[in-house]
Each structure stands twice: as C-alpha cells, then as structure tokens.
Amino acid sequence: MTTTQNIKSRFPDLNFVKPLPVEAHPRYKPFAVKFNPEHVVLKKGHEKEPGRKQMLVDCIVDRDTPVPLRDGLHVYADIYRPASSDDGKVPVVICWSPYGKSSISIDGMFHRSGVPRDWTSGYETFEGLDPADWCRRGYAVVNVDARGAQFSEGTFFFWGDQEAEDIYDTIDYLSKQSWCNGSVCMGGNSYLAKAQVSFAARQSHPALKALAPWEGFTDIYRQLLRRGGFAMHNTFMAKYQWGVAGNHEVEDMAQMVKTHPLFDEYWAGKSDDVEKIDVPLYLLGSFANPFHAYGSFDTFRRAGSVKKWMRVHANFEWYEMYERSSNDDLQRFFDRYCKGIMNGWEEDTPPLRLSLHGCGSVPNIVERPAIGFPLRRQRLETYYLDAAAKTLHTSPRDNESSVHHEGHGLEASTSEFVLKFNEYTEIAGYAKVRLWMSCKEHDDMDVVVQLRKIDGSGNLLEGINFPCPLPDSEVPDAETSKLFGPQGFLRASSSVSRDPTRSSSDGQEVYYRHDREEKIEPGSIVPLDITLWPMGMVFAAGEGILLRVGGHFLSAPSVLVMKPQESEDENVGQHYIHTGGKYDSCLILPVAARSRA
CATH class of the missing domain: 2.60.120.260 (Galactose-binding domain-like)
Known part of the structure; x- marks a missing residue:
C-alpha cells in the first residue's frame, strides 16, 4: 500500500476537490504557464523582464525536470545552477512549494511588501530563494512543485507523511546528480518553511545538511485553523486550497476543519514533533507576523537540533526573504554546513537575535543578542x-x-x-x-x-x-x-x-x-x-x-x-x-x- 492509499484508508471521510488546471486557473493564467521541459543557459546580464534583477552569473536551467518518487509517480522541478557547476560541484537549495515554480509572486502584494522590483529576478518561486542571487553565491536552486501541484503527479496533501516521503526522494535524487557536491539544504517562508520542519520531524537523509525555515507552523490545528479550539481562518483555507492548480486532486482540509473539530489522529498527522529534528537550523521569526510567530518560536524552543539559531527581525517575512544582508547572513550559515567552510558562523552568531517593536513612537530594538526564549532576564x-x-x-x-x-x-x-x-x-x-x-x-x-x-x-x-x-x-x-x-x-x-x-x-x-x-x-x-x-x-x-x-x-x-x-x-x-x-x-x-x- 502506498502512503497515499494508507492516508485515504485511515481517513475514509477525507474529501478531495478537483483543482483547476494551470492553463485555466485565474491565478496562473496571466503567466501563460505551460509544461515545457527544456535545457537552456541564461547568460550573465539576462533579465526576465525590464526592471528585474539580472542574472549575476551564467546560469543553466533545466525546466520541468522529472523527479522520480518511490510509488512510480513524478514531481517536476526547475533546476537553476551556475554554469560553472559542470566543472565545480555545488550544493542544492530546495524550495518545496505548491505555488508554481516561477509564476505568482509578491508583485500582487501591497507595495510588494517593501521589496523593490529589481531585488528579484522573477525566477523565484513565491516565498523561495531567488536563483539569480543564489547561483552567484555558488548554489543550485531547485524549485519543486509538490505532489499534485501544477504538473506534478498524484494527490496533493497539505504537509504530513506523504510530503515528507516525497521530499526524502527528492533529496536523494538531487544529491546524486553529477553537478551536486552531495550536500542539500532547504529554504523559504511560510508553506516552504512548514514543509522543511514537517520533513525533518518525520524523516532524515544523510545528504540534508541544513534547514532555513524562515517563519512557519508546527501545528496547523492550534496555530492556524482552530486556534483555541474553535474554527478560524476557514475562509482563508478555502481560498488557499482553491489556489492550488493541478491536474489531479487536492486534499479538502477546509472541510476537515468542520468535520474534525477536535484534535485527533488526522490533525496529529499534520503536527510536527520538532524534538526529532537533528539538523542545523537557521530560523527566522517576527513578532509582527500573525501567522507564524508562535510556530517559529515553538520550533526554536523545542527542536532537538544541537546547532540552531533564530533571528527575530522587525519586518514582514517577504521583505526579509530578499533583503541583501539577510541573504548574506543565510549564505554564511549554508556555507558552513553545505560547503564545510569554517567561516566563524558558530563562534560569531548569537543563538538568538531579538527585535522589539516601538510602533513608531520609540525606536525599534533590532536584533539584540540573546541566548534562549523566554528570556532568562525577564x-x-x-x-x-x-x-x-x-x-x-x-x-x-x-x-x-x-x-x-x-x-x-x-x-x-x-x-x-x-x-x-x-x-x-x-x-x-x-x-x-x-x-x-x-x-x-x-x-x-x-x-x-x-x-x-x-x-x-x-x-x-x-x-x-x-x-x-x-x-x-x-x-x-x-x-x-x-x-x-x-x-x-x-x-x-x-x-x-x-x-x-x-x-x-x-x-x-x-x-x-x-x-x-x-x-x-x-x-x-x-x-x-x-x-x-x-x-x-x-x-x-x-x-x-x-x-x-x-x-x-x-x-x-x-x-x-x-x-x-x-x-x-x-x-x-x-x-x-x-x-x-x-x-x-x-x-x-x-x-x-x-x-x-
């Protein structure tokens, strides 16, 4: 029995909805997204659109690359890597997402959440790392459409055992590619952060060297859909799952909010035992984030990783995702564990950097060093x-x-x-x-x-x-x-x-x-x-x-x-x-x- 079959047999009342295909979905239709396997080189200086971030090095792109899964299905990935990786191998950063490999973006958010247009290339997946930036930093960025999303095959599940299994298979496949140095890490905000934590709480792979869950959840029941035990954000959830485009079926979690009001085996399957995580972690958090503040601190407090750091910033997550100094800091972390560079990360980086908000009346405190949370001096x-x-x-x-x-x-x-x-x-x-x-x-x-x-x-x-x-x-x-x-x-x-x-x-x-x-x-x-x-x-x-x-x-x-x-x-x-x-x-x-x- 496959994991998908097992989930369906355990929860016979679990409903599934038929998503709109990519070409008909109003969220993706403007981008003219098509299944298009191809191998291309984007030369240094290339820009997807006027005013976008340019490619900073020659970049090889393998679009809609099939990644084999153990049940015989495939997920599809866009692989961006520096052209120099044909001669010198590089680590992989996986951005695991349901949003499409390079279509929807922060362009639709108010004032682009403060992110200037030329900070992003347009090749980044929503809430993921930008290939134009990270190929220059010596990494391959792999944007993966989760099972059932876009053109990836199978049933789309929101986190849990099936997704963890798929991430394991993807790590295994990418770590063995001729251009990869054998080291894999993961990065991204929100869903992409939850996917990292969810995987590491369930499985481990020797090629996975580091995780950067920049603001996510650890418990969908308590932290999003039934906060305090009563229904909340269900309108959000209905719109959210409708936003998944694909050719198969999507788990109807909005319905489960109504039919499973108490925390039970179903919700436990989407809750993360973060004590089991044992890989280095660089967490991002913010008191300004009403979705992820609890989950980010919960991961930092309880994760079993001996090597874990958290930076609590004073902005919203989308701004931090593309801000230059934030990415410089993340590179030091990745370089230490994915390239083995002894760059002083462990010696120089406080376990916790804490920002407090003045709400405009007094100056913010920005990234003050601390040790643990709650603070010992409180x-x-x-x-x-x-x-x-x-x-x-x-x-x-x-x-x-x-x-x-x-x-x-x-x-x-x-x-x-x-x-x-x-x-x-x-x-x-x-x-x-x-x-x-x-x-x-x-x-x-x-x-x-x-x-x-x-x-x-x-x-x-x-x-x-x-x-x-x-x-x-x-x-x-x-x-x-x-x-x-x-x-x-x-x-x-x-x-x-x-x-x-x-x-x-x-x-x-x-x-x-x-x-x-x-x-x-x-x-x-x-x-x-x-x-x-x-x-x-x-x-x-x-x-x-x-x-x-x-x-x-x-x-x-x-x-x-x-x-x-x-x-x-x-x-x-x-x-x-x-x-x-x-x-x-x-x-x-x-x-x-x-x-x-």
Missing part, C-alpha cells in the same frame, strides 16, 4: 483587572465587579482594560491572562484576547511591517502590512483539555490538547487561562497597553481575504468578565527591562 509582573474602572493594577481588587460585551459578530463590542507605564519598559515573551467569565444565554464561549500598544492619551498605535514611502494612513489594515499586537484564543469548553506537562520554561504557556470538550453551565463563572502569542514591544514612559477581550478575531483581515468576514465563532448573547474579590482576573506580562540598554 521578570513576570501580574496586573489585576478592575471591571468597574476598566483598568489594570499591581495589586488585587477588593471589590467584585463585572463588565460585559456581545459575544458574536465582527461589530460586537469588546471589554477593554488600560495599563500605563510610568517608565521606559520592554516586554518580550509570552503574556498570559486569567479571566473569570460567564454567559447566561449559552453553554460555551469562544474568547479572544489581544494586547494593543497605546500612547499617553490612550490612542491605539500600530507598526508598519516593511519600509514604505507612504503615510501610515494609506497603508491598508492587513496583517501582512501592519503590526497590531498579539492575540490569544480559547473555547471555554476546551479548558478541560489542559495539558499541565507541557509549557514554556517560565510557565507562561498554557497548552491545551483540544481533544475533548466539556460544556459549561449557562450563567456559571469559570476561570479561563489563555496564553497570548509571543510579543516584543518597547514603551516610552506614559505609554501603555490596552487589553481587549472579545468573542472573535480581533486583528486585521488576512491577505487572501482583505475584508472582514462573518465571525466563525459559536457565541450567543453577552459575555461577562468578573474581577475583584474571589475573582483574580489578571494579566501576567514578561517584562524584559525598565531602562533602555
């Missing part, structure tokens, strides 16, 4: 909610009080609590809240919390995620463009699934298995412990934090939606937050410093 400070005054305080409130908000609907109100800092303050790590909550009309509550930075007058502050010449007011309110603040999520009935054996080193991470639910009695007051996603902010004296509590996603829409959608929560009626007396509702902040170093 101090946990507890602030107690006061529902009557809508404030936070360092001491518990004696008097009981409550405040309420509508639980359902994107226009529903939120309960808000203000905290001001009397002095310069740095916060970096995992914030956590305990909320005593009730709902008279229903037996469950979907709860979302968010921390927003505010100025001295209480106005909300935002950060811009990349260099942009436009006024902040002209930058769209999208998660990819602006930093708003970390969120945390929990369905009240999921609180019974708390796993006390798993947490961050400081105890701030509250981890839920989400494998069972227990409804609450309407009107009963229950404690809910919620960890917010990692955060890093700096505050001037007089600035502060606004703690928001609502029943729906509180940040901006995703890039694939770009407008608010009907809330996918199951809330009914009003949600009450109880504070004071026996109700110790509080916010615990990881304070890293009270003065600027």
Whole structure:
C-alpha cells in the first residue's frame, strides 16, 4: 500500500476537490504557464523582464525536470545552477512549494511588501530563494512543485507523511546528480518553511545538511485553523486550497476543519514533533507576523537540533526573504554546513537575535543578542483587572465587579482594560491572562484576547511591517502590512483539555490538547487561562497597553481575504468578565527591562 492509499484508508471521510488546471486557473493564467521541459543557459546580464534583477552569473536551467518518487509517480522541478557547476560541484537549495515554480509572486502584494522590483529576478518561486542571487553565491536552486501541484503527479496533501516521503526522494535524487557536491539544504517562508520542519520531524537523509525555515507552523490545528479550539481562518483555507492548480486532486482540509473539530489522529498527522529534528537550523521569526510567530518560536524552543539559531527581525517575512544582508547572513550559515567552510558562523552568531517593536513612537530594538526564549532576564509582573474602572493594577481588587460585551459578530463590542507605564519598559515573551467569565444565554464561549500598544492619551498605535514611502494612513489594515499586537484564543469548553506537562520554561504557556470538550453551565463563572502569542514591544514612559477581550478575531483581515468576514465563532448573547474579590482576573506580562540598554 502506498502512503497515499494508507492516508485515504485511515481517513475514509477525507474529501478531495478537483483543482483547476494551470492553463485555466485565474491565478496562473496571466503567466501563460505551460509544461515545457527544456535545457537552456541564461547568460550573465539576462533579465526576465525590464526592471528585474539580472542574472549575476551564467546560469543553466533545466525546466520541468522529472523527479522520480518511490510509488512510480513524478514531481517536476526547475533546476537553476551556475554554469560553472559542470566543472565545480555545488550544493542544492530546495524550495518545496505548491505555488508554481516561477509564476505568482509578491508583485500582487501591497507595495510588494517593501521589496523593490529589481531585488528579484522573477525566477523565484513565491516565498523561495531567488536563483539569480543564489547561483552567484555558488548554489543550485531547485524549485519543486509538490505532489499534485501544477504538473506534478498524484494527490496533493497539505504537509504530513506523504510530503515528507516525497521530499526524502527528492533529496536523494538531487544529491546524486553529477553537478551536486552531495550536500542539500532547504529554504523559504511560510508553506516552504512548514514543509522543511514537517520533513525533518518525520524523516532524515544523510545528504540534508541544513534547514532555513524562515517563519512557519508546527501545528496547523492550534496555530492556524482552530486556534483555541474553535474554527478560524476557514475562509482563508478555502481560498488557499482553491489556489492550488493541478491536474489531479487536492486534499479538502477546509472541510476537515468542520468535520474534525477536535484534535485527533488526522490533525496529529499534520503536527510536527520538532524534538526529532537533528539538523542545523537557521530560523527566522517576527513578532509582527500573525501567522507564524508562535510556530517559529515553538520550533526554536523545542527542536532537538544541537546547532540552531533564530533571528527575530522587525519586518514582514517577504521583505526579509530578499533583503541583501539577510541573504548574506543565510549564505554564511549554508556555507558552513553545505560547503564545510569554517567561516566563524558558530563562534560569531548569537543563538538568538531579538527585535522589539516601538510602533513608531520609540525606536525599534533590532536584533539584540540573546541566548534562549523566554528570556532568562525577564521578570513576570501580574496586573489585576478592575471591571468597574476598566483598568489594570499591581495589586488585587477588593471589590467584585463585572463588565460585559456581545459575544458574536465582527461589530460586537469588546471589554477593554488600560495599563500605563510610568517608565521606559520592554516586554518580550509570552503574556498570559486569567479571566473569570460567564454567559447566561449559552453553554460555551469562544474568547479572544489581544494586547494593543497605546500612547499617553490612550490612542491605539500600530507598526508598519516593511519600509514604505507612504503615510501610515494609506497603508491598508492587513496583517501582512501592519503590526497590531498579539492575540490569544480559547473555547471555554476546551479548558478541560489542559495539558499541565507541557509549557514554556517560565510557565507562561498554557497548552491545551483540544481533544475533548466539556460544556459549561449557562450563567456559571469559570476561570479561563489563555496564553497570548509571543510579543516584543518597547514603551516610552506614559505609554501603555490596552487589553481587549472579545468573542472573535480581533486583528486585521488576512491577505487572501482583505475584508472582514462573518465571525466563525459559536457565541450567543453577552459575555461577562468578573474581577475583584474571589475573582483574580489578571494579566501576567514578561517584562524584559525598565531602562533602555
């Protein structure tokens, strides 16, 4: 039985959708993508389009190269390598993707996410390394269409065992090519990062020397589709899987979000035991990334690799992917492990480089060296909610009080609590809240919390995620463009699934298995412990934090939606937050410093 057959037999209710072929898909049709196996040489100075990055060395391209898989099918790859590799062998960088080998790009993103047009050649796969740059650096870049994507054969699965198996076969094939020095690495953002982590958590290959998962997931259930145990981003998921073009079938994960609401064997198959990873890692992360912040730090914290580094930058991932100094840094890492160059990488590079956001009011802290995360020097400070005054305080409130908000609907109100800092303050790590909550009309509550930075007058502050010449007011309110603040999520009935054996080193991470639910009695007051996603902010004296509590996603829409959608929560009626007396509702902040170093 093949791995595909095994997956289908294990999950008989798993649905598949028929994707549009490449030539008919509106996302790919403008690029006139065709199956075109050919061997060509792109000479130094060649440019795909006017204004694009030129080829910096003579480059050999083998388009739509068939890569054999163990079940007799093939995936197809575009192989870019320096012409000099006919005489001097080079390492391979695999960019494993469902997006097409060189079609869709960041051209469609607002202001190209700050990336000037001449920074990219147009031959890069979306969120992958640019061959024009990396062939000059002495690497072959291999853009692979995942199984079932574009013209690759078979059923497309989102990560998991089948994709890991296919990546193993691809590594094996490429490492044996006459122009390859036997060393293979992988690189890329988002899906491409998740593919790397997913593979290394399941399999290993002696030719794989290094991974560069620049912002990804480790757990699709908890970090994307059912954050806190309730459905989220399903509109995104439906559009996302529709975006896969091909000739076969695509796993209908959007349907599984609905039919498999609890974490079970299906979702476990897409969750990564990163403790099993044993290859050198260069991770990228950002507190500004609402998709990948949790997964990036989770990989860094738990990966079994002895040699692992993480750089937390102050921009959005697409900008960092093509910025010159970022690629110079990545080359040092790859050179050390794929070429065996003793370049001082291990001696010179801090285990962690941390950037904190000032949201325009104070300067960002950019890539300050650190050792581990959570930070060893942090101090946990507890602030107690006061529902009557809508404030936070360092001491518990004696008097009981409550405040309420509508639980359902994107226009529903939120309960808000203000905290001001009397002095310069740095916060970096995992914030956590305990909320005593009730709902008279229903037996469950979907709860979302968010921390927003505010100025001295209480106005909300935002950060811009990349260099942009436009006024902040002209930058769209999208998660990819602006930093708003970390969120945390929990369905009240999921609180019974708390796993006390798993947490961050400081105890701030509250981890839920989400494998069972227990409804609450309407009107009963229950404690809910919620960890917010990692955060890093700096505050001037007089600035502060606004703690928001609502029943729906509180940040901006995703890039694939770009407008608010009907809330996918199951809330009914009003949600009450109880504070004071026996109700110790509080916010615990990881304070890293009270003065600027």
